[in-house]
Amino acid sequence: MDTDRDPTAENAMGDFLRARRARLRPEDVGAASTGRRRVPGLRREEVAMLAGVSTDYYTRLEQGRERHPSRQILEAVARVLRLDDEAVAHLHRVAGPAPRRVRRAQRTERVAxxxxxxxxxxxxxxxxxxxxxxxxxxxxxxxxxxxxxxxxxxxxxxxxxxxxxxxxxxxxxxxxxxxxxxxxxxxxxxxxxxxxxxxxxxxxxxxxxxxxxxxxxxxxxxxxxxxxxxxxxxxxxxxxxxxxxxxxxxxxxxxxxxxxxxxxxxxxxxxxxxxxxxxxxxxxxxxxxxxxxxxxx
Structure with missing residues (x-):
């Protein structure tokens, strides 16, 4: 069985970004709230603009089609999404190398x-x-x-x-x-x-x-x-x-x-x-x- 960096999803980075984007309001990041919003939180284009990337590129990040974002881009997105140090570290981990095959754990873990x-x-x-x-x-x-x-x-x-x-x-x-x-x-x-x-x-x-x-x-x-x-x-x-x-x-x-x-x-x-x-x-x-x-x- 193959798995990705998140044991319950195939697109760990995208799920993480969407979840954190949904928790922010435009006023949280100094953006004007305009138009009717179909979903809670920031729009993709708002995150992209504030992070200094194109909307198309950020969309590819969330959809899992961009597998090798640079550290600078991840830091910019983390800043927009107001991630703390632990969440930033997690973002870098889930945006890392391609998934490997699940490693079978030992039946028991022993304490020395x-x-x-x-x-x-x-x-x-x-x-x-x-x-x-x-x-x-x-x-x-x-x-x-x-x-x-x-x-x-x-x-x-x-x-x-x-x-x-x-x-x-x-x-x-x-x-x-x-x-x-x-x-x-x-x-x-x-x-x-x-x-x-x-x-x-x-x-x-x-x-x-x-x-x-x-x-x-x-x-x-x-x-x-x-x-x-x-x-x-x-x-x-x-x-x-x-x-x-x-x-x-x-x-x-x-x-x-x-x-x-x-x-x-x-x-x-x-x-x-x-x-x-x-x-x-x-x-x-x-x-x-x-x-x-x-x-x-």
Whole structure:
């Protein structure tokens, strides 16, 4: 099966440009709004004029007929469309070389034993390792307890869109869902040949109308750091901050660490969660290996 740079479309660059063009109004870019508009957003000719290219050339970009735009043209279009740094980087990726055949991913992605041991030494903060498709490949005991409300805590996308627990676990579900989809969109641009990611997008597109809407927006955002407003059935509301670290020995993997502000009710709630999930005689017992579940078909 052949695929393009976007696992759900044959014209990744064109879909991205159209989605971002539709979100801008003429007044957003200092252009006069004239005539009746059949579709929302800027017209192609308006983008072309502001970017300094012909309407015909920009049309070819959106239609996928121009496969080798220069860096200067991409930067000009990005400026007109008000793209941030992450979206600009994504545009350059999807405008890159011709597609390759889908690379079959391994059945499982493994976390190196030293990293797993490191996770298990953190008893006071939830920590877990993500794969490129946001599969939870490994987690420590407190992360296992934090996600206990979910039927299958194996993938952040499945958890947010396919599990009933998401509605009460994420106190701001819409924000969490938007951020997760934007992170997956970035991953799709970085590794478009990842079969696991392609299958996940296909599954979510079939099963979740909410996912389809957000995926079509083409938002792009890396998972770096942010606040999470959560609710756990056993310890109540939590406000946690996370930091994400690249695993240098496995660059496709990310280490995510949650923490609460010291002295806050959230910090107390994490302590309580840790005590409730402790195993008598061995408080640092690691959570089960979730790698196999995370990559199931």
């Amino acid at each position: 034993p030293p990293l797993r041991r490191l996770l298990d030494t953190w008893n006071d903060t939830p920590a877990f390792v993500l794969g490129p498709a946001l599969d939870i490949l490994a987690r420590n005991r407190l992360a296992h307890a934090l996600f206990a409300d979910f039927t299958h805590a194996d993938n952040l996308l499945r958890m947010a869109f396919l599990d009933r627990a998401a509605a009460h676990f994420y106190r701001d579900w819409e924000r969490a869902a938007e951020a997760t989809v934007a992170t997956l969109r970035q991953a799709a641009g970085i590794d478009p040949d990842n079969e696991r990611l392609c299958l996940l997008v296909g599954e979510l597109s079939m099963k979740s109308p909410d996912f389809r809407v957000l995926w079509a927006r083409h938002d792009v955002r890396g998972k770096t750091h942010d606040a999470k407003l959560l609710h756990h059935t056993e310890v109540g509301d939590l406000e946690l901050h996370y930091e994400t670290f690249t695993v240098n020995s496995a660059p496709a993997q990310q280490l995510v660490v949650y923490q609460a502000e010291p002295g806050t009710p959230s910090a107390d709630a994490l302590v309580l969660l840790g005590s409730l999930s402790a195993v008598p005689g061995d408080p640092s017992v690691p959570a089960p290996d979730t790698a196999t579940d995370a990559t199931r078909d």
